[in-house]
Amino acid sequence: MILRAMTNKARAFTVVELNIVVLILLLAAAFVIPSILAIQKSRTIKDLEGNVARLPIEAQNASIKSQLPVTLQLQGTSLMIQETPATGSPTTVKQVDLGQNLTIAAAQLNGKTVDSGSWIWHAYPDGTTDVGGLQFSEGSLTRSLVIYADGTSNWTNTELPDISLQQWTAGQLLQRVQ
DSSP: OHHHHHHHHHHSOOHHHHHHHHHHHHHHHHHHHHHHHHHHHHHHHHHHHHHHHHHHHHHHHHHHHHTSOEEEEEETTEEEEEEOOSSSOOEEEEEEEOTTTOEEEEEEETTEEEOGGGOEEEEOTTSOBOOEEEEEEETTEEEEEEEOTTSOEEEESSSOOOOGGGOOHHHHHHHHHO
16 A cells, blocks of 8 residues: 555656746747747848849839830839830739838949839839849848849849949830830
């Protein structure tokens, strides 16, 4: 009988031991959860940056395919690709919502600094495009999307550089006509 009582006691945990285990689990979660959330936020921003970086080449391809000028512009918190026919209203081809992660701090178009609300980048059916870019802020970080004359783009970890000298002559001629 005494042996049986001792073996039952040996199998049970005390309240203090259970509290210590729970405390250790809570401390581990307190260290792990912020790291997981930071990784998830970083991945979301990287995905968003990838989607934004693909927009100029997608606009250029849409323009060549439709044989209509296509614009890339900021509307609210979204970047939109729109086909712009000679008559009628523009048609939205694609939209990428920037959400609250990225805000536009500066905009440049064909060598001139412009207001981000009036920034409209063009791709033409002959494959030519405007040059320009957008400077994004995420907290204290500054990143710029530079869009080259051939429709390609890349991210820089600097303020928006002036790349107006890289514009195609055909793109300049088209702009003079408009």
